[in-house]
């Protein structure tokens with residue numbers, strides 16, 4: 113018989129480690145309560161698909177995830193994946209920012225070995241809690257040779273999503289994770305991942321980013337467009353010393369005539385401006401709703417504002433050149 117793969121579970125908190133007052137409490141529970149050993153004990157079936165070890169890296173609700181947490185996590189993942197006795201990693205995580213951590217690691221993990229991020233929508237104490245099956249599926253996926261070289265994956269609800277395109281689409285339901293338009297990558301059927309597609313964008317071992325020597329990331333924030341838009345938020349970001357702003361514009365990243373001149377001015381002062389969209393689907397197109405060559409802005413392509421923030425931070429660790437940064441947004 114084949115030897116079982118070695119999978120390390122890095123626990124960070126979230127609802128998967130949450131507890132509610134009663135078995136019918138599915139909203140209004142407390143996230144990030146249960147430790148990694150308890151999570152592992154709750155799913156003895158995992159031992160049939162992998163040798164599992166656990167590490168508690170943080171114990172937080174994922175809305176409180178920071179750049180510093182990401183740097184620490186990426187460094188630990190890279191350390192572990194260098195070990196010949198580690199075949200794959202599972203990260204348990206709150207669902208609110210799972211897609212951001214997944215994309216950050218998709219750009220900063222320097223290995224083709226599987227990295228799977230998993231969470232749950234119901235706390236561990238709920239009837240039909242989704243955490244245990246999600247964790248089992250994640251461990252099976254992390255231990256599978258079929259998962260090698262596919263970038264960081266998010267697995268919930270028997271589905272496999274790619275880090276670049278996945279997003280939380282529903283505040284409450286178990287099937288909240290989708291990759292709208294561009295599609296999920298596959299399913300997990302009775303503990304076996306089955307892949308149907310892959311993103312054409314570069315990831316993990318094939319990226320140009322290296323955070324191993326960084327202890328901080330460039331300051332980048334997101335401003336949100338709407339009717340009656342003003343410059344209060346972007347002025348504050350600039351005053352606070354941000355080096356980049358992602359503007360979640362309306363439609364195809366369109367900018368109100370009350371906003372465009374100020375963004376253009378900030379670009380001249382050296383801030384990097386990425387034009388993205390609040391719509392959630394479709395590309396923000398270069399020289400579409402704005403003359404980006406003239407204003408010297410970058411467009412986010414199909415990245416959501418929250419993922420554009422991540423790529424802009426990493427891009428700014430390498431270059432300040434707009435053309436180069438735009439190339440990165442078409443590469444990752």
Ligand SMILES: NC(=O)CC[C@H](N)C(=O)O
Nearest residue numbers: 126127173174206207208
């Ligand atoms: N379903 C969840 O995991 C949400 C709980 C919490 N807000 C978090 O993201 O950690």
